[in-house]
Amino acid sequence: MIISHKEIVKREESVVDDVVCNCCGNSLIHKKTSDGHIICKEYIRIEKLFGYYAEVFEDGERHTVHICEECYAKWIATFKHSPKQIR
Numbered sequence: 558m559i560i561s562h563k564e565i566v567k568r569e570e571s572v573v574d575d576v577v578c579n580c581c582g583n584s585l586i587h588k589k590t591s592d593g594h595i596i597c598k599e600y601i602r603i604e605k606l607f608g609y610y611a612e613v614f615e616d617g618e619r620h621t622v623h624i625c626e627e628c629y630a631k632w633i634a635t636f637k638h639s640p641k642q643i644r
């Protein structure tokens with residue numbers, strides 16, 4: 558059982574100031590709203606935690622990348638098999 562009450566609590570939170578493409582370094586911000594929030598352009602986010610059987614990276618190594626739409630288009634043009642799907 559939880560017994561609680563209402564209280565105004567001031568705490569520190571992480572606020573995103575910008576999202577940057579890992580490939581080209583350009584900002585992914587489309588615009589900032591009047592209340593300080595950011596609206597981003599389209600981008601790809603990849604997160605990978607490498608495990609025991611990783612051959613190039615360390616076990617437990619975590620990668621997080623943000624890639625803008627333009628860089629993603631250039632990247633997938635180098636793929637042997639396109640990830641594009643027709644609706």
Ligand SMILES: [Zn+2]
Pocket residue numbers: 578579580581582583624625626627628629
């Ligand atoms: Zn980019």
